[in-house]
Structure formats: structure tokens, C-alpha cells
Amino acid sequence: MTGSSLRAKDTGRPDSTAETTRPPRRRASRVLRWTALALALLLLGTATAGYLYYRHLNGNLAKAPLNLGDSPNPSATPDAAGRTPLNILLIGSDSRNTADDLELGGSQGDVGRPPLADVQMLVHVSADRNDMSVISLPRDTMIPIPKCTDPVTKKVYPELSLAMANESLGRGGPGCTVATWMRLTGIPVDHFMMVDFSGVVAMADAIGGVPVCVERNVYSHTANGHGSGLRLKAGTTPVKGKQALQWLRTRYGFEDGTDVGRTHAQHMYMNSMVRQLRADATLGNPAEMRRLAEAATSALTVDDGLGTVKKLYDLTTELQKVPTERITMTTLPTTPWAQDNNRLVPATEDADKLVSMVRDDVALDGRDTGKPKPKETDPAAPTAEITVRVQGGTGAGLESPAPDRAGAVAGLLRDRGFTRATTDRAATTEPGTSVLYSGTMLRGDALAVAEALNIPAARVREVDDARDVTLVVGADWPSGDRFPEPAKREVPKSAAVLGGAKTDACMKIQEGYTW
Template sequence: MPPQRRRRPEPEAPAPGRRGRRPEKKKSRGKRVLLWTGGSMAFVVLVAGVGGYVYLKHLEGNVSTTDVGTAGSSSFKKDEAFNILIIGTDKRTGEGNEGYGDKGSAGHADTNILLHVAEDRSNATALSIPRDLIVDIPDCETTQEDGTKKVIPGTSGVRFNQSLGDFGRDAGCTMRTVAETTGIKPDHFMMADFNAVKTLTTAVDGVDVCVEHAVDDPKSHLKLPAGESKVEGEQALAFVRTRHAFGNEGDLDRIKVQQQFLGSLMRKMASGDTLTSPTKLVKLAEAATKALTVDSAIGKVGTLKDIALELKKVPTKNITFTTVPVIDNPAEKVKATVVVNEAKGPQVFDMIKNDISFTEVEQQKKKEKAAVAARLKGEKSEPGEVRVRVMNGGAPAGSAQQELAYLQTQAGVSKSENAGNAPADIAKTTLEYAPDQADQARALAEILGLTGAAMKPGESVTNSQGLPTMTLTLGKDFKGAGVKLDGSVKKPDLDTESTADQKLCAS
């Protein structure tokens, strides 16, 4: 491992002491620019490096790592969806952090974003988790400095931010808490401190922000005129830290402002001005890696590069920022904490788990409805007039009976029955219907969210009563009783939702 260098080597110059390399080949390699977008999306999209293997190893030496054991994945795979937990900590220790956060803080999880990247890289969701969300922190195994393992007992009914720092909890404990709360297991984590915002925004020569009204906050020392401004360094940190300049001065409104800031930072990092400037790229690489702590599974420069290249594939218009749906904690008289909104939260978590895009839900829904309508002309029947038998063709055991119960008790399809197992397993759920059953097929397609491809014209069959009926065969794509099969899960109305390409003004 070469020693760390304070001066960036000239990209065009051959390394001293090396022999047998032709100048023209060295020149072409020196021109390669390695863009990482990993970092801490809070402080996100990341890192760029110029100059070959030695410099990349130098950058790798900047990155701190933590062993999170079974809390995360053992490796990163390019061909799979992945979840990265991004943590901003309030810890004062470390160069540049002395004047911020709570004095003596162990370093709590104050800013938290669960970044989900879809398997096909067409979209991503950045889910903010409020620090004041009441959760149950599970038992977690941590690795001590001497290499020994220690299990830290869990705690019930506490703020989410206590999942890091308290009692020696590490980022692996925060990852386990996310999995316990949302049902979504983070594969990896990236953590940054206060200094990251200052150094990253300075490296890209500032980030554009917008406020509806002039701001003069004596607590964060943020002063901005109404309209658009450029912030960097201390002013950028003040912008993302202030709670008293926006909304009702609470943490949820600060999260909205942070999401707008991150969208702007992502656009700036991906801009031509940044990507074509070797000077900016090197500054960005140094700033991001020095401010970054990751799990040991992705601590190698090659893995960070792979993550960056996968993130780079996602269009900014399809990167959605949203927040865990919450309500005020009903157990408190003075409202200081929040709990998950059980009417909306599970739907959001299921969309992420099932790799469903927040930006494309409505478009996909309209597309599939049009496909079904084109195939099935005319009117649709009332649910009580639909006759269908349900068969299991590859779904988990008991699925046919569960779907039947849903149809009869919740969807109003009373003329339905369980027809047992299909003759063979199929990959995709299908609905077979006769020509004179098109009106019934259209009604059932709407209830179950069947795609146009799922509709199979065929011959009439009879049910146990000798009456003509359709056949619904549940395939391996079946996700549970009542769950839409076309990927157009009903998206709940969310208080906060924006995309990375939107230019918004904080209010």
C-alpha cells in the first residue's frame, strides 16, 4: 500500500521508476476518469478519481469501514436490486465537526435515508426515516476494537436515532432497526458526518437552492434572500441543519428541505461542468472518501466503483424522494415524536420490497388498463355476477384458498370456488375466459390488477354446479391475496414526494 499523498499526481506523467511503458499508452490510461456515485447520498452520488491504480488505492485508504456481520449482505451483485442505508451522524469528533451537534454525543443516526435501486436500474427510491420515529431496536451483535463480538440488548419504544451510538451500537444496529421497522433489509450502509456537506459542496463550487421567503435564522446562522441562491461550505451545512426557518420548525419539514437540497446536489454532481473538470473530480473524490464510513463488504475501491456505475444508470427523473408516512405519537400529550402511519406505511414498504417504481405506478396502471380494455370490448359485470374458479399453478401452498377468501369477503365475487391445483405450474398468473364471458373477465381484471398478457381467451368450462365459469390460475408471480398482479399497487397519498430532477423552493 503506497503512502497517502497530499499532492495529486499529474495524470499525464508516467510513474517514477517504472520501465517498459510506452508514453502514448500511459497517456490514454491517464485520461480515464472514474466516476463513483456512491457516497452518502445525503451527501450522495459521489466520488471521482483521476490517475490510475495508485491514486485509487490512495482514495481507498481514505475510507473507513465497519464490520456489520450478518446485518448486511456479504457482497455486492450488479444484477440485483439493492438497498443502501445512508446515515448522517451528529458526532462532534473528527476534523471540522467540533462546532456542531450535541456536545459529548456518541454519534446518533440523525439523518437517515434508505436508498433502494431497482433491479433493472430504471428507478430508485430514497426513503427518509425520521430521527424521532418511535421504534423497537432489536438485539444486535457488534464487533469490538479487539475483534471480539458483543451483543447489545435491544430497547422498545425509543427514538430511531438511538439505534446508533447508544450503548456502543454501530451502523449494523441501525440496519437491523430499519429491517425490523419496515421489513426491508439494507444490504449495505454509508455514513457521513457534518463535514461531508461542507467539503462536498465546496468541491463542486456550490449547490443551487431556493427559498420562498427570506431566511435569517440566528440558531443555524443561515441568511438567504427570497428566491434562488448558491450555498457551499458552512452556509450549505446551515441550510440542511436549520429547523426554525421552514414549515412548523420540526424535523419533518427539515427532511423536506434536505431532500430538495440532495436533489440539487445530485444534479450538480452529474452536470457537465463537474464531470468534465479533472480539478473538481479530484476535489470531490477526496472530500467524499474522507467523509465516508461504509460496511467492510463494500470498502474496496472496486466495489465502490461498481456501485457508482450502477447508480449512474438511474435517470434523475425516476429517483423519488419520500418519507416514511407517520402520525403524531398518540401516547404523548406534548407532541415530540411520531409513529408509523399504519394506513399508509405498509403500502410504501411493500412497493419498495416488490421493486415497484414510485414514478411509474400511475403510468403503468393506465397502460395495463388500456391493454385490458383493448382486449375486452364492451361493458363489465358487477362483482356479484362474476363466476370464477381459482387454481394454484405455482403459488405458495394455500394461495388459492387465500385468494378465494379475498374475492368472496372483500371483493364481492361471491360466485367463486377453489378448484385445487392446476395440471402444471406456470410463471405468470392467467385468467381463461370464453368469448361470452368478456364482461366478467373485465370486471375481475380490474379487481385483481390483471395485465393484458394475463388474459387468455378459451373455451367455456363449468364449475361444481354445472354453470359456465372462468378459470383463474395463480402463477409463481402471485404475491398474496388482494395484491395487485400488474405491478400497479395502489400508491398511498404521501405528504412528501419529489424527484431528483425537480427544482423546488423550500417554504
């Protein structure tokens, strides 16, 4: 997590009936299977019909800008082979601004109010595409929200030092939720996918049901009318339509009745849905695939970079590379907020451990594969000729860097022959200690700086706007003359890990909500 975020007080072949003997047209109609995010698309018919249907599906997609914040998207760190991770933010909106949405929840008084991002999941696909990590943010978590500008009305929403995480969506749209995540974690977000109540129901119906499990009979309902209304018998039940929405929204009745339990239920649903989509041969049926394609494209709002069926298909091709058993679901560790026990704040140490692992592209299942050999690079200049600017960063931790730490590290560099090392007082939001450079000719110089201070080569990366070689000293290096050796990195237990291959997961039921 970035220090500035929390120090502030707190988503084939052509159809056999349309087979053609003209090879040039084969590409125009084929089955497109989306699995990892429960999306499926189908192009049917002859070349002309397939193109028209493609245009129709494109027209179903709603689009919005990726980032509405006042800070640029952070740069992804390539691995030694030059590959970069992929990060997609999945957003579930509680909008009641259509008749279908209103029928599924809320009251007439909710019509017209800003939507809330009640589901937020960051999907991280590793640079080598061998594993996928998911972090859920409970909606009741109190976090800072950056200044955002509505792309339509141009209304400027001022920065909030502390607010509920789900409020970001109502401050201009999903691009503000993206900006909030990037500020909170320092992780670049490449794309977002957003779906509302009616979209969840349509998708669940198209899929045909997702198996979920409860340990005892459950009824999510309170005497004063709260609860999702979910009513299930003990054991495994396939849920779809409105019942699937109830499952995803249930708080009262699961575990301890907090929003954390709701995220755990969402993880069970997502894992089960992925397994079912990958195993269900009926999805090869053209009629079923068309139905799912219509539901998927009609339900989604995506960023401009995902605004066509082709782009979504390309994204899904990347997601399909990850084996089901390498999918790891987690929840951002939180603790009750001292000022209101009904609200949460990130649990500083554990939250930082989890986020830093994802930011550094470390597999959460502990099965990192072999790393590629580093790319060849230009040799470094003599140390006395390398200009280094040293900045104090906000860091990967939640504490402020030690006073004048940048000046102290600049002195260390000068002692080691980097006589052109100076302190740069410019503000930075780098998530941790990093060595930045612009232009491939400076990579050798940047690596020399990193080596002199024991900074891992993985923290050396190219950015667009670095001046000379820039060393950002984060809160993860508060003292000492060498960057500390990393300890073994393990996901904290408070992150409630759920592996994609776990088929026997079953929700614990809160006392008082059984029947």
C-alpha cells in the first residue's frame, strides 16, 4: 500500500450450419470462448452475418474512461524477459437507475442517487501468465479517495482523506474507482469491467447456475428488514438469476455478519463459476453461446481499451493461459475502525504484505516459476559520471520515510564513487524503493546504482519521465547503508486465501440466521 494512501487517518471454428468452402471467410465467424471472467461470445453465420453480429455485440458494450484521477497510471514493472503483468479491476455497481435494477433491490428513493461500488476485485495476472491473484476490497473499508473529474459533466470531486471505499464510483464513474485503487496500492490498473444488479442476474441466467455451498440452512433476513433474502438448504446448491445476486450481496448470515464474509462468498462463487465454464461442454452449443454473448456484452461497462469484442477476446485469451489451480483469491486484511466498529480500515502490516507481493508480481500460491535470464543491457558509465537524483518516497509501507532519508542515501552513493548523486525534493508517489530511468542507454547506469546499494534488479525499471537515474527511497528502507535482504514472502493468514482448485469450500453460517 502506498504510504500517502493510508497514513491520512485512515471485472473456432465457424458454426457447422454455416460451413463455407471459401477459406478467406473462415476467420469472420468463429466461436469465441471467455472463461476466466464468466464471459462468452459467439460470432455466427456467414461472413456478412458474422460481421453484422460482431457490430451488434460491440454496440452492446458501454464504455467509460479508465482513470479519472489527477495522477497518471503508475508504470508496470517488466520482468527480465520484458513481459509485464496484467491488472483488471472488476467492479459491481449497486445502481438502481433502471427499472430492472430497482426491481432487484433498493427503493424508489434510491433512483438517481450516485451508484456505489459494492464489489471491487483486482485481478492480477503474472507477467509469465502462469498464475492469477485476486484481491477483494470490502466495501465498508475506510480509505482515501483522490480528486476525480466527471468526464461528462466536468464536475470536479475534491480529494477525500477518508471515506468508504464504495463511494468512489459515484464520483465521476468507474475511472475514479480505478484511480482510488492505484493510489491505495501503487499497482497500475490496465482495464476495468463493471456490471450492475440486472447484469449479474442476466449473466448468471446465461451461465445456467453456479454451485455454492453453505454448512447449514441459511436465511439472510433480519427483523427490521435487512439482509439479501438468500434462503438455502445446507449443502451445495446451484444458484442463478436473482438467487445468484442474493448470494453475492449476502452479509447478514455469512461468517461473522461483516462485509469480509461477503467477499469470501464472492470468491467461492467466482472460483466455482470459472471451474464450471472451463468444464461445461454445453458452452460449445451455438445457441447457448449466443445467449451468453448477448448477456455478457449487454451487462458490461468497460474502459475504452476494452471497447470491442476483439479486444475483450484478446484479453480473455491471456486469462485462459492461467490454470485453474493457479488462481488465488484473497481479501485485503482489515481491522475494525476505532471510530466506528461497523467500518473497517486496512490492517497495516498484513495489508502491506499482500499488496506488495502482488505489486512485485510474486505468486500468492507460493509456486513462482523459474525467472528468465535478464536482458542484455548497455554497460554502465564510470560511477563518477553517473548523475543520480535521490528522492524520498511514500514507500510501500504505511509509515513516512525517515526524515532526510534521501539525503543520507545520496551521501552513501557519493561515498561509493557516485559523486554526482544529489537530493531531489520533488514529490513522488512510488510505492517502494525503486531505481528509475528513461531510455535504454541508462539501464546499465541504473543497475549499477542498484547493485551498489543491494537493491534487487527487479526494482529497476524504465519510465517515461525519469530525469537521469532516479533513486526513490521508500519506507521499506528506513535505515542502514544497504537495502535489506528480503525475507521469505508469504501471504498473511488474514487475507483468507481460497485457491481456484478448492472444490470443497463451504460458507460458515452466522448464528441466528438458520432455519
